[in-house]
Amino acid sequence: MTTICTPADTERTVLYVANLPDPKLVAFLAASGWQAVHAKSTAIAERMIERGNIKVGLVQLPEDSTSQQLSALASCMCGVQTNWVAQIVPGQTKNELVSRFILDYCFDFVTQPWLNERLVFALGHAHGLSSLRQPRAAPEPSLGRHGMVGQCEAMQQLYRRIDKCSVTEAPVFIAGESGTGKELTARAIHERSPRAGRSFVAINCAAIPPSLLQAELFGHERGAFTGALQRKIGRIESAHEGTLFLDEIGDMPHECQAVLLRFLQEGTIERLGGNGPISVNVRVISATHVDLDRAVEDGRFRSDLYHRLCVLRLVEPPLRERGGDIKLLANYALSLYKQDGARKLRGLSSDAIVAMSNYTWPGNVRELINCVRRAVVMSEGRFITASDLGLPEADHGPAVTLAEIRSKAEKDAIERALLRHGYKLSDAAAELGISRATLYRLMHANRLHPEPGAARGANGGGADADDEAERQASSVA
Numbered sequence: 001m002t003t004i005c006t007p008a009d010t011e012r013t014v015l016y017v018a019n020l021p022d023p024k025l026v027a028f029l030a031a032s033g034w035q036a037v038h039a040k041s042t043a044i045a046e047r048m049i050e051r052g053n054i055k056v057g058l059v060q061l062p063e064d065s066t067s068q069q070l071s072a073l074a075s076c077m078c079g080v081q082t083n084w085v086a087q088i089v090p091g092q093t094k095n096e097l098v099s100r101f102i103l104d105y106c107f108d109f110v111t112q113p114w115l116n117e118r119l120v121f122a123l124g125h126a127h128g129l130s131s132l133r134q135p136r137a138a139p140e141p142s143l144g145r146h147g148m149v150g151q152c153e154a155m156q157q158l159y160r161r162i163d164k165c166s167v168t169e170a171p172v173f174i175a176g177e178s179g180t181g182k183e184l185t186a187r188a189i190h191e192r193s194p195r196a197g198r199s200f201v202a203i204n205c206a207a208i209p210p211s212l213l214q215a216e217l218f219g220h221e222r223g224a225f226t227g228a229l230q231r232k233i234g235r236i237e238s239a240h241e242g243t244l245f246l247d248e249i250g251d252m253p254h255e256c257q258a259v260l261l262r263f264l265q266e267g268t269i270e271r272l273g274g275n276g277p278i279s280v281n282v283r284v285i286s287a288t289h290v291d292l293d294r295a296v297e298d299g300r301f302r303s304d305l306y307h308r309l310c311v312l313r314l315v316e317p318p319l320r321e322r323g324g325d326i327k328l329l330a331n332y333a334l335s336l337y338k339q340d341g342a343r344k345l346r347g348l349s350s351d352a353i354v355a356m357s358n359y360t361w362p363g364n365v366r367e368l369i370n371c372v373r374r375a376v377v378m379s380e381g382r383f384i385t386a387s388d389l390g391l392p393e394a395d396h397g398p399a400v401t402l403a404e405i406r407s408k409a410e411k412d413a414i415e416r417a418l419l420r421h422g423y424k425l426s427d428a429a430a431e432l433g434i435s436r437a438t439l440y441r442l443m444h445a446n447r448l449h450p451e452p453g454a455a456r457g458a459n460g461g462g463a464d465a466d467d468e469a470e471r472q473a474s475s476v477a
Contacts, residue, residue, distance in 0.1 A: 012033060012034055012035070012055075012056070012127055013034070013035045013037055013054065013055075013056075014029065014034050014035070014036055014037070014056045014057065014058050014123055014127075015037050015039060015045060015048055015049070015054045015056070015057040015058065015082070016029075016036040016037060016038045016039070016057075016058045017038075017039050017040075017042070017045050017057060017058070017059040017060065017073070017076075018038070018040070018059070018060035018087075019040055019060075020040075021036075021038045021040075022060075022114075024115060025114060025115065026038075028114075028115045028119075029123075032120045034120075034123060036058070037054075042072050042073055042075055042076045043076075045057070045076040046075065046076040049076065049081070049082060053081070054081070054082050055081065055082060055083065055126075055127050055130040056082065056083055056084075056085070056123055056126045056127045056130065057077065057082050057083070057084040057085070058084075058085050058087065058123065059073060059077070059084055059085070059086050059087065059106075060086075060087040061073075061086050061087065061088050061092065061098060061101075063089055063092065065092075065095065065097060065098050065101070066097075067097055067350075070097060070098070070101045070350075071350050071351055071354075073101075073105075074101070074104075074105055074349055074350055074351065074383075075349075075351065075385070077105045077106075081130070082130070083107035083126035083127070083129065083130045084105060084106045084107055084126070085106065085107060085108045085109065085110060085119075085122045085123055085126055086101075086102050086106045086108075086109040086110070087109070087110055087112070087114055088102075088109055088110075088111055088112070089111070089112050090111055090112060092111075093109075104346070104347070104350075104383075105383075107122075107125075107126040107129075108122040108125065108126060109122075110122055145159045146159060146162055146184075146188035146191075146192070147184070147187075147188065148181065148184055148185075148188065149325070149328060149329050149332045150322060150325045150328065150329070151324070151325060151328060152317075152322045152323050152324060152325045154317035154321060154322060155317065155322065155325065158185065158314065158315075158316070158317065161314055162185060162188050162189055162192070162314070163192065165189050165312050165314065166188075166189050166192035166193045167193070168312070169283055170311040170312050171264075171283075171284045171285070171286070171308065171309050171310070171311045171312065172186075172189060172284075172285045172286075172311070172312045172313075172314060173285075173286050173287070173292075173309050173310040173311075173312070173313050173314070174186060174285065174286070174287035174313075174314045174315075174316060175287070175288070175292070175313065175314070175315050175316070176287070176289065176315060176316025176317075176318070177289050177316070177318050177362075177364055178289045178363065178364065178366070179319075179363045179364035179365055179366030179367055180316035180317070180318060180319070180364045180365060181316060181364075181365050182247065182287040182316055183202060183245065183247060183287070185287075185314060185316060186200075186202070186243070186245045186247075186285045186287060187200060187245075189243075189285060190242070190243040190245075190283070190285070193243070193283065195241065195242050195243055195283055198241045198242030198243070199238060199239050199240075199241075199242035199243070200239075200242060200243045200245065201235050201236075201238055201239035201242065201243070201244050201245065202245040202247060203216065203217065203235045203244075203245070203246060203247065204247045204248055205246055205247065205248045205249055205251055205252040205256075206247075206248035206251035207248075210253040210255070210256070213252070213253065213256050214255075214256050214259060214272065215232070215234070215272050216234060216235060217234050217235055217236055217256070217259075217260070218234040218236060218237075218259070218263075218269045218270065218271055218272060219231070219232050219233045219234030219236075219237055219269075219271040219272070220232050220234075220271050220272035220273050220274075221271050221272065221273035221274050222273075223273060224271070224272040224273025224274075225272065225273070228272075228273065231271070234269065234271065236263065236269055236280055236282060237269060237271075237278060237280055239280075239282045240280050240281060240282060241281055241282070242282060242283070243282065243283045243284075243285060244282045244283070244284050244285070245285045245286070245287070246260075246284065246285070246286040246287070246309075247286075247287050247288075248287070248288050248289070248290075249286040249287065249288045249292075249309065250288030250289070250290025250291075250292055250295055250301060251288070251290065252301075254300075254302070257301065257302045257305050258302070260305065261302065261304060261305045261308060263280070264284065264305075264308045264309075265308070267279060267280065267281065268280065284309065286309045292306055292310070318361070318364055319361040319364040319365055319367075319368060320359075320360050320361050326356050326357055326361075326368065327348070327353050327356070327357075329365060329368055329369070330348055330352075330353075330356060330368060330372050331347070331348065333368065333369045333372035333373060334347065334348065334372055334376065334384070336369075336373075337372065337373045337376050338376055340373065340376050340377055341376040341377055341379060343379070343380070343381075343382070345376065345379060345382060345383065345384060346382045346383055347383055347384070348383060348384050349383040349384060349385045349386070351385055351386045352383070352384050352385050352386045352388070352389055352391075354386075355386035355389065355391040355392060356368070356386075356389065356391065358391075358392075359391050359392075371389050371390065371391075372384070372389070374389075374390070375388035375389045375390075407446075410442065410446065411446040411448070413432065414428070414432065414439070414442055414443060414446060414448060415448065417431045417432050418443075418448070423450060425439055425440065425450070
């Protein structure tokens with residue numbers, strides 16, 4: 001094998017990230033034409049990368065690498081300008097976390113022993129291609145069904161209900177928060193119905209001023225009002241033999257609700273300024289983010305119109321309840337808009353995925369897509385990070401064991417029961433479904449006192465006498 005560089009070659013810089021630098025490795029690199037700049041932490045490494053043109057990095061992966069350690073390393077390794085070579089020990093690639101990390105963030109890896117031409121070759125190759133290497137494109141995600149993205153159980157249930165609604169002419173009402181994809185669901189029903197070859201006409205009832213909504217829905221004749229210079233066909237009439245989608249129906253003004261109800265009952269409309277009814281055959285699908293049941297109770301929505309519209313009811317699941325679909329949707333959005341960025345992106349960093357999973361997404365799918373699209377443009381690395389998305393970074397604090405979680409839950413449950421029953425052990429034990437002796441032992445184990453801060457009676461009677469009996473029972477047990 002030909003040596004890539006010799007001491008006579010121009011010296012190149014490699015950023016060496018390790019808790020404790022290996023003096024022999026540093027000397028070997030120097031003899032091979034490399035100046036090793038040591039960074040003992042990821043924070044220091046990030047600052048060095050920001051300050052200088054670091055083309056190559058050498059990172060020593062901990063032998064027992066945890067997800068927290070690798071995530072911290074990833075934060076300084078996602079920049080597009082630096083190619084990274086990982087140092088590992090034999091067998092370390094059998095760790096799925098390590099192998100995935102190397103695949104996602106490293107140009108190459110070398111296995112111990114490191115002081116050989118394999119390391120020199122890897123560093124030289126990484127340096128030579130640092131400005132030429134084409135990053136791997138984000139993978140194309142698999143879709144769900146009906147042209148919709150989603151594979152969680154809630155979406156599978158929605159797909160099944162879409163299929164059932166498609167074979168009937170009954171009105172469909174779609175409930176769901178803003179941004180969940182209610183119009184996509186309405187289109188999916190239309191495209192699988194016998195009316196698929198006809199028009200799908202959508203109107204947002206909240207986006208049109210109340211004074212114009214009736215004319216928009218039913219149309220008008222020439223001269224019907226000031227500015228009506230010619231006849232206009234309304235949305236309902238233009239959907240004849242097709243599907244009419246009334247979005248945000250919960251925001252429809254009360255005066256328009258009565259006219260819409262008459263159309264649903266009679267199947268006819270009359271244009272403003274017209275002199276006769278017009279028969280219209282449409283399938284009606286409506287949707288809103290408003291709680292229509294509450295709106296009916298409050299008198300903001302007519303109950304008779306509600307029952308006309310809500311024959312079949314579908315509910316769009318909010319994004320926060322869709323689990324793994326968040327990552328699926330983010331990758332889908334990335335595949336749509338990745339060409340908008342100045343750099344070619346490899347995908348989403350692990351921190352970004354965790355941050356997205358922890359976020360509540362009040363704007364649902366619409367917010368997520370806009371968030372990813374913005375990150376594509378603003379990102380400066382090979383991977384979209386939580387910071388690029390504008391989301392809080394994942395908390396990499398100490399891991400909590402299952403035993404610790406159980407212990408805390410047990411202590412909290414006992415404390416709440418004691419507080420509810422004024423520290424009467426018999427009543428608290430009955431609520432918890434355990435004996436008084438068991439409760440006392442658990443209180444002792446969790447360092448809970450029978451009556452914290454309470455003054456005891458002068459004669460030691462009442463509950464205190466019961467406590468003493470429990471102490472004796474506990475000591476016998």
